[in-house]
Amino acid sequence: MTDVTRAEFDALSLRVSWLDEHGTRGIGALQIQVTELAKDMARLEKGQDDHVKLHETEARERKGDRRWVVASVLIPTLAVVVSAGGIILALH
Secondary structure, three states: OOOOOHHHHHHHHHHHHHHHHHOOOOHHHHHHHHHHHHHHHHHHHHHHHHHHHHHHHHHHHHHHHHHHHHHHHHHHHHHHHHHHHHHHHHHO
16 A cells, blocks of 8 residues: 655645635536546447448358359359260260
């Protein structure tokens, strides 16, 4: 635990006494700023969540698109290979 000198304690006591006498000027404005900060942080978190969901959706769409591309290339290629194989077998 940190040792506090008598002078530091007296300075703190004087500060607290001053606040008791004069009130807590500026605290209201500080509370408003902290409240607005909390709201901004909530909006940022929501925006980040939406951004992540967008990336997940795009990744799923790209995966589906790749499947269609593979199928549209693979099936005709396979048909050509099978047809060519059949022609070669027929000629022998």
